[in-house]
Every structure is written in C-alpha cells, then in structure tokens.
Amino acid sequence: MKRHAPVDLSPEELRRLGHEVVDLLADFAASLPSRPVTRHETPSEVRALLPPGPLAAEGRPASELLRETIPLLADHSLFNSHPRFWGFITAGSTPIGALGDLVAATMNPNVGAWGLAPIASEIEAQTVRWIADLVRFPSHCGGVLGSGGAMANYLGFLAARRAKASWDVRTKGLREGPALAIYASAETHTWIQKAADLFGLGTDAIRWIDTDARQRMRVDHLESAIAADLASGDRAPFVVVAAAGTVSTGAVDPLREIAALCRERDLWLHVDGAYGALAAVLDDAPEDLHALALADSLALDPHKWLYAPLEAGCTLVRDPRLLVDAFSFHPDYYHFAPAGEGEPDARPGTNYYELGMQNSRGFRALKVWLALRQAGRDGVRQMIADDCALSRLMHEAIAAHPELEARSQSLSISTFRYLPPDPAARAPARLDALNRALLDRLQTGGEAYVSNAVIEGAFHLRACIVNFRTQREDVLALPELVARLGREVDRELAR
Numbered sequence: 103m104k105r106h107a108p109v110d111l112s113p114e115e116l117r118r119l120g121h122e123v124v125d126l127l128a129d130f131a132a133s134l135p136s137r138p139v140t141r142h143e144t145p146s147e148v149r150a151l152l153p154p155g156p157l158a159a160e161g162r163p164a165s166e167l168l169r170e171t172i173p174l175l176a177d178h179s180l181f182n183s184h185p186r187f188w189g190f191i192t193a194g195s196t197p198i199g200a201l202g203d204l205v206a207a208t209m210n211p212n213v214g215a216w217g218l219a220p221i222a223s224e225i226e227a228q229t230v231r232w233i234a235d236l237v238r239f240p241s242h243c244g245g246v247l248g249s250g251g252a253m254a255n256y257l258g259f260l261a262a263r264r265a266k267a268s269w270d271v272r273t274k275g276l277r278e279g280p281a282l283a284i285y286a287s288a289e290t291h292t293w294i295q296k297a298a299d300l301f302g303l304g305t306d307a308i309r310w311i312d313t314d315a316r317q318r319m320r321v322d323h324l325e326s327a328i329a330a331d332l333a334s335g336d337r338a339p340f341v342v343v344a345a346a347g348t349v350s351t352g353a354v355d356p357l358r359e360i361a362a363l364c365r366e367r368d369l370w371l372h373v374d375g376a377y378g379a380l381a382a383v384l385d386d387a388p389e390d391l392h393a394l395a396l397a398d399s400l401a402l403d404p405h406k407w408l409y410a411p412l413e414a415g416c417t418l419v420r421d422p423r424l425l426v427d428a429f430s431f432h433p434d435y436y437h438f439a440p441a442g443e444g445e446p447d448a449r450p451g452t453n454y455y456e457l458g459m460q461n462s463r464g465f466r467a468l469k470v471w472l473a474l475r476q477a478g479r480d481g482v483r484q485m486i487a488d489d490c491a492l493s494r495l496m497h498e499a500i501a502a503h504p505e506l507e508a509r510s511q512s513l514s515i516s517t518f519r520y521l522p523p524d525p526a527a528r529a530p531a532r533l534d535a536l537n538r539a540l541l542d543r544l545q546t547g548g549e550a551y552v553s554n555a556v557i558e559g560a561f562h563l564r565a566c567i568v569n570f571r572t573q574r575e576d577v578l579a580l581p582e583l584v585a586r587l588g589r590e591v592d593r594e595l596a597r
C-alpha cells in the first residue's frame with residue numbers, strides 16, 4: 103500500500119487550499135487600514151484563544167486549520183504593515199516578498215552549500231551584490247544574508263576581531279592576547295552589548311563615546327579614548343562601531359572623519375547601517391551616508407528599508423577573504439568542492455555556511471531579490487524618499503501644533519513630545535511621566551503606533567516611517583491624536 107503522511111497534501115488539495123488562502127490574505131490586506139493597529143489584549147486573553155491542553159492525538163484537516171488560523175491572526179495581532187504603524191524600525195512586508203517566501207519554502211533549498219542550492223546561492227550572491235551597489239559599497243565585497251541587523255552586526259564584529267587581533271584568535275581564543283577595546287557611541291543599538299558578551303570580550307570592553315547635540319559620535323572623544331587605551335596599554339583597540347542611522351533618532355555619525363582616524367590607527371571600521379544605510383540611494387542623503395564605502399564592514403537590514411518580510415539582514419565585508427577567514431572550517435563530512443573553479447567567469451560558487459554562523463540556511467534571498475526587481479533601483483529610491491518626505495511633513499505638522507514640541511528629524515525618524523499649555527505643568531519629571539503614560543495610551547489605543555526615544559535624558563515620542571503603505575492623511579492625523587491623548591493624561595495627572 104502506498105504510504106500516506108498526515109502532513110502531505112495532494113496537488114489538487116494544495117491548489118484548492120492555496121487559492122483559498124491567497125483569497126483570505128488579499129481580503130485581509132484590503133481590510134488593514136480599517137483595522138486597529140493593535141487590540142489591547144492581555145497575555146491570558148490571547149492564550150485563551152489557543153486550543154486548550156496537550157496536542158490532540160488526532161490530526162485535523164489542513165483546510166479547517168488554515169480557515170481558522172487566518173482570522174485568529176488577523177483579529178489578535180499587532181500589524182507592522184498597518185499604514186499608521188511607526189514604532190521601532192519595523193517595516194510591513196512586501197506582498198511579492200510574502201509570495202516569494204511561499205515559493206522559497208516550497209522549493210526549500212538549503213543555502214548552506216552551493217551544491218545543495220545552485221540557483222538559490224547565485225540569487226543570494228546577486229542580491230548581496232545589488233544591495234552593495236545600492237549603498238555604493240564596493241561590489242566585489244563579501245556578503246551574506248542573515249536573520250536581521252543584530253546578526254549582521256555580529257558577523258561584522260567577528261570579522262573585525264579575526265582580522266585585527268594580533269594573534270590567531272580563532273585557534274587560541276581571547277586569553278592569548280591583550281584585552282581588546284571596542285569604541286561605539288552611546289547611541290549604539292544594544293547588539294553591541296550582546297556581541298561583547300557573547301564573543302567573550304565582556305561589556306567592559308566597550309568604550310562609550312559621547313555624542314554631540316545631534317546625537318552623532320564625537321570624533322574628538324573617540325580620538326582621546328583610543329589614545330588613552332594605547333597609552334595605558336590596558337586594552338588593545340581593534341574596532342570602531344559607527345552608526346549610519348542610529349536607532350533612536352536616525353543620526354548619521356561623521357563617517358569620513360571616523361574612517362580617517364581608523365586608517366591612521368589601523369582599526370577596523372564597522373558601520374551599523376541596519377536602519378539607515380539604504381538611504382544612501384538618495385542623492386540628498388546626509389553627506390556621510392555617501393561614505394559607506396570607507397567601512398571595512400557594513401550591516402544593513404532588508405527587512406527594514408527594503409520592506410522584506412521578517413527576517414532578512416545583510417552583512418557586507420569589503421575584503422571578501424576576511425569574511426571567509428572569520429568563519430570557515432572544513433569538516434570531513436562536507437565534501438563541497440569549490441564549485442565552478444576554472445570556469446569562464448572564474449568566480450567559484452559560494453558555500454554560504456563558510457560565511458557566517460549558520461549551517462543549514464533558508465532561501466532568504468528570494469523575497470528580497472524579487473522586491474528589488476519589482477521596484478528597480480528607481481523604485482527603491484522613490485519609496486525611501488517618500489518615507490523621508492512624509493517624516494518631514496509629520497515633523498512640520500507636529501511643530502505647528504501648539505501643544506506639541508518637535509525635537510529632532512533625521513532620515514525618516516521624527517521625535518517630539520506633548521507639552522501641556524500650563525507652564526507650571528512642565529517640570530521635567532512631570533513631562534517625562536506624562537509622555538510615558540501618553541505612549542502607553544498610544545500603543546494600546548490602536549489608532550496609530552509610535553515608540554519612544556530618550557534624548558539628553560528626556561523622554562520623547564518617536565515615529566519612524568519605514569512603511570510604504572503610509573499616506574499623507576495618516577501622517578497629518580498624528581499631531582491631533584497625540585494632543586488629544588496628551589490632554590487626557592495631563593488632566594488625569596492634575597487630579
């Protein structure tokens with residue numbers, strides 16, 4: 103008798119169910135603008151929606167499960183694809199990327215080795231090259247896709263450690279040499295702490311460099327911190343981490359000056375461009391974004407400003423050998439010949455397991471590659487330019503509102519806060535408490551979603567537009583919404 107696996111679907115069932123699921127998803131997409139961004143539900147309320155008890159002994163038909171699951175998700179999620187979602191730096195997903203994920207999962211290549219994923223490996227290589235071109239990074243660089251910005255930064259960090267430690271750190275470990283020092287601005291994303299911890303340096307290895315009034319790394323402080331470590335000999339400087347778009351306010355560090363200093367001191371320059379690097383496609387980008395090519399390594403996030411469905415990050419390393427050097431081993435049980443050696447174009451295929459931390463790897467590139475081709479270079483530029491223009495419009499509308507204070511605007515991030523009309527109600531601690539409570543109300547209310555930034559110690563609201571679904575009217579609705587909820591909170595605090 104022919105075996106029947108309970109998770110299999112016949113081609114006819116797959117066809118019928120696939121059509122039905124896509125219809126439901128298209129209805130969902132059409133309904134998004136009229137849904138709340140999120141519903142305010144507690145963990146126990148959400149948990150109660152799931153089937154109770156242990157996994158049932160008997161299975162159920164796929165059609166029933168999918169029909170039940172789509173409304174379950176549609177009615178109990180927070181939607182980062184909602185036109186009024188501007189929290190953190192999280193983009194909604196491209197429809198072509200979502201369909202690409204379905205295709206990728208169906209083909210299911212293992213993009214760990216070229217021989218296991220010939221066309222998928224080449225698509226990843228081309229995607230990486232196109233991304234490098236978009237941000238004007240040398241296109242002969244090494245590069246690899248990963249789960250997101252944090253992972254992309256880890257790979258750059260490890261490439262730096264391998265290249266700049268004066269001893270063989272991969273064999274001997276950290277005990278063999280002097281303690282290492284990392285230089286990063288106080289605005290650096292928290293991945294740097296995880297990296298210092300995970301990779302054995304400890305967070306004391308981070309020298310936190312002050313920022314200026316625009317949250318950019320102060321190069322004079324950087325220079326003196328490096329000089330102090332060199333003079334004392336306690337720690338050996340090896341990497342400077344600079345930001346191309348900080349997570350809080352979108353600040354771009356003075357990359358040219360930092361690169362010059364790194365060259366002078368023989369330090370690795372790693373640029374965290376998880377959010378902002380892709381804005382280098384804009385001709386009117388902050389000048390330093392046009393200096394990304396000076397970095398030794400660069401992290402950026404296709405799941406941010408290329409709107410790829412989660413997850414997709416990308417690491418670029420200027421000298422491709424230094425990426426391989428940081429990760430490659432050749433175990434006996436892998437017989438992956440360097441595919442294509444001696445072929446006409448002389449570029450062997452890449453075995454991606456040698457370029458990062460993952461072994462088996464999914465086909466992340468497809469969703470990014472498809473969206474890049476759908477938009478083209480001009481389309482990518484237009485979407486990012488539109489996000490930035492809408493952010494500036496939002497900032498102007500906030501500045502024009504008598505009860506709101508506009509604080510900073512860079513790339514597509516605007517920061518601001520509610521200021522009660524009564525000057526006596528504006529003590530710093532009260533303003534912080536008011537805006538904190540206001541943020542809670544905004545995040546649970548479902549009308550729009552923003553997050554926060556602490557700027558020079560003061561709590562601010564923060565809207566980041568990496569959202570191709572956002573329209574002018576969405577942006578223009580925010581100031582009065584914030585003011586209305588701000589007034590409510592202010593009245594409650596006054597009581």
Ligand SMILES: *Cc1c(COP(=O)(O)O)cnc(C)c1O
Nearest residue numbers: 191250251252291348349376377
């Ligand atoms: C988002 C972000 C990260 C982390 O990226 P994930 O994709 O969330 O892992 C790191 N640095 C910056 C500047 C970011 O904006």
